[in-house]
Amino acid sequence: MSDLAQAVIEGAPAEELLAQEIPSRYRAAHLLKDEVGLFGDVGPHDGVTVDKDVRRSLHVGPVPMPELAPDEVLIAVMASAINFNTVWSAMFEPLPTFAFLERFARQGGWAARHALPQHVLGSDASGVVVRTGANVRHWNVGDRVVTSPAYIDEQDPITQHDGMLASDLRAWGFETNFGGLGEFAVVKATQLLPKPAHLTWEEAASYMLCASTSYRMLVSDRGARMKQGDIVLIWGATGGLGGFAVQLVKNGGGVPVGVVSSGEKADLLRAMGCDAVINRAELELGGPGNVKAWRKIGEEIRRQVGEDPHIVFEHTGRETFGASVYLARRGGSVVTCGSSSGYAHEYDNRYLWMNLKSIIGSHGANYQECWEINRLISLGMIHPTVSAVYPLDEAPEATRAVQTNQHVGKVTVRCLAPEDGLGVTDPALRERIGEATLNRFRA
Structure with missing residues (x-):
């Protein structure tokens, strides 16, 4: 470990x-360009299922320290988190991320640094600012920060x-290099926000990507514009996105209807105060076009809350999208930010146009939206959903847990x-909120 990293751990002043x-090198979780063909090109389209085990492609070891651009900040990373883009990257799907880095590098200038034989992943982080570029004005060495991914x-x-x-919008640590799953990370100054004082390092690293995405989807005027009393159907309600969606709906006066896949996850939702819970294991979803199965889900929603959903919170994609369009009420909306079960969606357009429904595409969150959700978390109104914490050496195992859906909420990684x-500087607020609330997903 470098002297700088050790000084950060010891809480040294600026x-x-x-x-x-x-240091000239630092430890990080990374992919290697010469392993892009590791899993071959055989897949389900060939009638063969290949387990693209991310533990084979994701390595933890020393990587070169990049030079800092004038608008960038070097942070010592105390903790990071696993997102689905980490899983996709390590599977080299839908295409190897080295293609993103090479395309970025063709811009020249500072962008050229990103095309390297290794790709350091990670789109979330909490840590301490240790250097600032010449053009950085609002952040200083010693500041405790969290990162936004845009x-x-x-x-x-x-x-x-x-x-x-933005025409060249990129996801940090996915479409750029020098991400958060390492002892150090390079970010633009416009990615930084103040760390909530009542949270630990691992809690602070866990929420920004998913919480800000959920905020934009539901609350922002660029999303579904949820209002008081809106009934919101949330797929994967105990997952990384869903766990924040349930809280935002409750906090905003809406009625969350959470969909989960097990009794244990259903119990967790009820502990969060979710008004209605649907266990998919008890109600079959069926395949695309299975209106009979969807009708039963609609009947169960009405039985529990009396009405059809105003908003359907979508991120699973192919497996659920047809049902989402069907289940939204007349004049309702489906807001989608991803397709974890497949990008090629199928739905019956009659249920959309004849019932005046809308589909809203949403991607990430802008800096102001990130600032707003960070404020809510800093006030103790929305809480992290950490379920497991791994050391940096076990980042491949942490990524595998997310790949195989062995988790609820967020999986985090301690880096430094x-x-x-560690990292709490407002124990009074933490005590008012309560450890049971802050650690609900870990329990």
């Missing part, structure tokens, strides 16, 4: 952090309206934090 040299060119005019419309539970 002047001491500045006195330490930046990597944009702030000089693109459209970003002044909505950063998510030597143990769980």
Whole structure:
């Protein structure tokens, strides 16, 4: 471990952090370009199922330290988190991420740094600022921060309206290099937000990508614009996105209807105060076009809350999208941000156009939306959903747990934090919220 990393762990002041040299290498979870063909090209389309075990492709070891651009910040990463983009990256699907890095590098200038033989992953992080570029104004060495994942060119005019419309928008640690799953990470200054003082490092690293995505989908005027009393059907309600969606709906005066796949997950939802719970194991979803199965789900929703959903919160994709369009009420909306079960959706368009429904595409969150959800979490109104914590050496195992859906909520990784539970600077707020609430998903 470098002297700089050790100084961060010991809580050294800014002047001491500045006195330490930046190491030439650091440990990180990464992919190797020469292993892109590791799993071959045989897959389900050939009638063969291949287990693309991410533990084979994801490595933890030393990587070179990049040079810092004028608008960037180097942070010492105390903790990070596993997202589905980490899983996709390590499976080399839907295409190897080295293609993203090479396309980015063709811009020249500072972008050229990103095309390397290794790709450091990770789109979430909490940590301490240890260096700032010459053009950084609002952040200083020693600041405790969390990161947002949107990597944009702030000089693109459209970003002044909505950063998510930027033509070269990238997901940090997925479509860029130097991500959060390492001892250090490089981010743009426009990705940083203040760390909530009542949270541990691993809790603070767990929420930004998923919580901000859920916020934009449900609350933002660029999403479904949820209002008080809206009934919201949430697929995967104890997952990374769903766990925050349930809280945002409850917090905003809506009625969450959570869909889960087991009795244990149903119990967790009820403990969160979810008004209605549907266990898919008890009600078959059926395949695309299985209206009979969908009708039973609709009947169960009406039995529990009396009405059809105003909003359907979609991210699973092919497996559920047809049902989502069917289940939304007349004039209702389906808001979607992903397709974890497949991108090629099928739905009966009659249920859409004849019932005046709408489909809203949503992707990530802009800087202001990230700031708003971070504020809610800092106030103790929305809580992290950490279910498991792994050390950096076990990042491949953590990614495998998400790949095989062995988790609820969020899986996090301690990078420089030597143990769980560190980083809290407002114990009074933490005590008011209660450990039972903050650790509900871990229980």
